[in-house]
Amino acid sequence: MHSSPYSVLASPILPLATRHSLALLALIDLGLPLGEPLVASWTHHSPIPSTCKSSDELSNTAAPPCILGVDEAGRGPVLGPMVYGICYAAFSEQDFVAKLGVDDSKVLTEPMRNPLFESMQLPHQRERIGWAVKVLSPQDLSNWMLRTAKYNLNAIAHDTTIGLIKETLARGVNVKEVYVDTVGPPEKYQDKLSRIFPGIQFTVTKKADSLFPIVSAASICAKVIRDAVLLHWRFSESIAPINRDELTYSPGLDANNSNSSPWSTQFGSGYPSDPNTVKWLHGHLDPVFGYPGIIRFSWATCEKLVNAKGVEVKW
Structure with missing residues (x-):
């Protein structure tokens, strides 16, 4: 039986600090730089699921077509990072993603989100769903938005999303459909993404995390990572x-x-x-x-x- 650091997070028996420490240990196992001063932004990609890889890479057979969801956490706060998350899976795994229980991530509390995130790290789940996060440090956000030619939040969000999609494609994932929780007018954003990635079908809409499970999964990744960064924040000063x-x-x-x-x-x-x-x-x-x-x-x-x-x- 799988023994999970997250399986006890909701237990009222354990002190809150103990539950948080267990959560940190589980995340450190993923190789994330948590507990270190966050000065520069960083990106983390999970291993590519086997279901998203070509069955015969030697013959250059195309990898299975995949869907990808995008969402963020921490856009409004005055402190801490803003985190963008993506999740992706093969078309054939859409029912699996829906059954993860990630629908409408905004109604999930931290003790509910953490086990869902951890379930994606289990060996048999890791072969079916992939994810990545971009953690934008508050120092970078301040520098970008205070420079003479202002780099506003919408532009930052667009560029971060585009960067994560490009990196995922460069890793060999055959992304064919992308679902995005909108930033700004959805039609303009969707047209922009479609021009940059002409071979991909985009759906950009409000409340995408409550409509598409793959976006809900991305939202959970972003929220869990942001919570962990803040929970174990270490000041550089x-x-x-x-x-x-x-x-x-x-x-x-x-x-x-x-x-x-x-x-x-x-x-x-x-x-x-x-x-x-x-x-x-x-x-x-x-x-x-x-x-x-x-x-x-x-x-x-x-x-x-x-x-x-x-x-x-x-x-």
């Missing part, structure tokens, strides 16, 4: 924040660990409406330097706080 008036101090992962950070990791979900995030933002604002690299400096939430509480600098 070693200098403690000055303003802790509104901060309940809790150092990094382990106060006894030499790699622990003086910055609190109790920053909530990162959404501006989250009280924990608001409290963290007010408690960690340095009047000169603003915030550590976990923050997206291009977000209006950050800009307003820095302008209101920061020291004015004249250049």
Whole structure:
């Protein structure tokens, strides 16, 4: 019987920190750079499923046609990464994908998402479904969106999606149909993708993750990876924040660990409406330097706080 780190994640018996640690171990087994400071963006591709490979590669037989879904996690938060996920499978495996139970990923809680993600890593499942993620660091997002020629979120999303599709094709996956949760007007986005990939049929629509299981699977991958990155965030900055008036101090992962950070990791979900995030933002604002690299400096939430509480600098 398969023993899974995720099988106990929903158990109320285990402390939350223990469940999170088990989740991290399962993800580290995949070779992901979790628990390390996230400064630069990175991409991870799973092995290509055998069902997506040619049955006779020596004779150059075409690989089976595949469907691919695209979705993201973390577009709105003021802190942490934005993660794009894709999932793909052979046409013949569409019923299998539907039976994974990934329908409408937005209604799934973290303890529900994690086991679904892990089920994709089991040997017999890994041969039937592939996935990849692109983790966009908050520092990259800030740099891109604050440069003179602004690189906005929609353009970033488009380019990231295009990049993941190109990389998947380059690995030999015969992608023939792609389903995308829309960013911006769906018709224009669909036309753009169709021009770039003329041999692929695209469907770009709102709420694609509730309509197409392959998109729901991609959404789960993106959400689980983003949750794991934030849960085990390790700050690259070693200098403690000055303003802790509104901060309940809790150092990094382990106060006894030499790699622990003086910055609190109790920053909530990162959404501006989250009280924990608001409290963290007010408690960690340095009047000169603003915030550590976990923050997206291009977000209006950050800009307003820095302008209101920061020291004015004249250049």
